[in-house]
Amino acid sequence: MQGPGVHRTKVGAFQVTALYDGTWSLPIDGTFVRNASGGAVNRALANAFLPPRVLPISFTALLVNTGTKLVLIDTGTAGQVADTAGVMLDNLKIAGVTPDQIDTILISHFHPDHIDGLKTKDGAKVFAKAEIVVPEPEWAFWMNDAKMAGQPKPVQRYFLNAKRIFGDIADEVRRFKPGAEVVPGITSIPAYGHTPGHTAFAIHSGNQSMLAMSDTVRKPYLFARHPDWQPIFDMDGSLAVKTRRRMLDRAAADRMLVEAYHFPFPASGHMVRRGTGYELVPVEWKPL
Numbered sequence: 264m265q266g267p268g269v270h271r272t273k274v275g276a277f278q279v280t281a282l283y284d285g286t287w288s289l290p291i292d293g294t295f296v297r298n299a300s301g302g303a304v305n306r307a308l309a310n311a312f313l314p315p316r317v318l319p320i321s322f323t324a325l326l327v328n329t330g331t332k333l334v335l336i337d338t339g340t341a342g343q344v345a346d347t348a349g350v351m352l353d354n355l356k357i358a359g360v361t362p363d364q365i366d367t368i369l370i371s372h373f374h375p376d377h378i379d380g381l382k383t384k385d386g387a388k389v390f391a392k393a394e395i396v397v398p399e400p401e402w403a404f405w406m407n408d409a410k411m412a413g414q415p416k417p418v419q420r421y422f423l424n425a426k427r428i429f430g431d432i433a434d435e436v437r438r439f440k441p442g443a444e445v446v447p448g449i450t451s452i453p454a455y456g457h458t459p460g461h462t463a464f465a466i467h468s469g470n471q472s473m474l475a476m477s478d479t480v481r482k483p484y485l486f487a488r489h490p491d492w493q494p495i496f497d498m499d500g501s502l503a504v505k506t507r508r509r510m511l512d513r514a515a516a517d518r519m520l521v522e523a524y525h526f527p528f529p530a531s532g533h534m535v536r537r538g539t540g541y542e543l544v545p546v547e548w549k550p551l
């Protein structure tokens with residue numbers, strides 16, 4: 264076995280803990296990126312020393328201890344997306360936290376790999392006392408039956424899943440307008456394109472900050488290296504490219520510490536400009 268999937272760092276006075284949930288090895292074909300060939304994608308994978316035609320989708324949730332609140336950003340998959348993922352709660356336990364100690368859960372968007380951890384397969388709530396905080400435009404889109412009609416089947420499944428997760432706990436959910444401060448020290452940033460209300464978060468404490476980019480950039484060796492590539496996961500491909508470029512630009516120019524849900528664990532580092540794209544410089548592991 265590998266060691267525990269828990270990685271801690273400090274952002275000012277806040278303690279930030281990356282919690283690994285698992286990896287889904289997703290077979291991909293020449294249709295995976297709308298505007299790049301399968302050959303180009305396989306070359307980018309080879310440049311990252313990875314086999315062709317498989318995308319390793321890792322999942323890492325982020326726990327922020329602000330000193331007064333325990334805030335979880337996205338929830339892991341609870342074993343409901345792939346058999347090889349769903350260990351986030353085990354890693355939370357190793358981090359010394361029980362689910363009912365979580366005060367606030369921030370949701371970036373309503374794709375299953377980000378929200379399924381809110382409930383077990385049987386529909387029981389996992390985080391008994393947490394306030395659930397979601398982007399208003401995500402709620403408005405995915406919880407609206409009229410929007411579901413006419414969507415392709417896989418997207419319809421996301422609608423049904425969002426209803427399964429949120430339908431009976433709607434009155435426990437707080438909705439925010441992206442751009443707002445959502446808890447003291449954490450500000451939401453509209454990052455639309457991947458989904459209609461997809462949101463990133465900036466974590467600030469003292470003179471330090473971390474930019475949690477959510478799914479703005481998934482695998483760095485594909486989509487930071489090639490920011491213009493439009494994977495089929497991005498609902499509005501060209502808007503997602505604009506958002507991705509804006510965020511990578513800002514992260515590189517301001518030398519910000521970044522984190523992203525699907526980056527290789529511990530899913531954080533810095534972005535530097537390289538040729539026509541960007542590259543992830545991983546964080547240096549160190550004991551805290």
Ligand SMILES: [Zn+2]
Nearest residue numbers: 374376478524
């Ligand atoms: Zn995702």
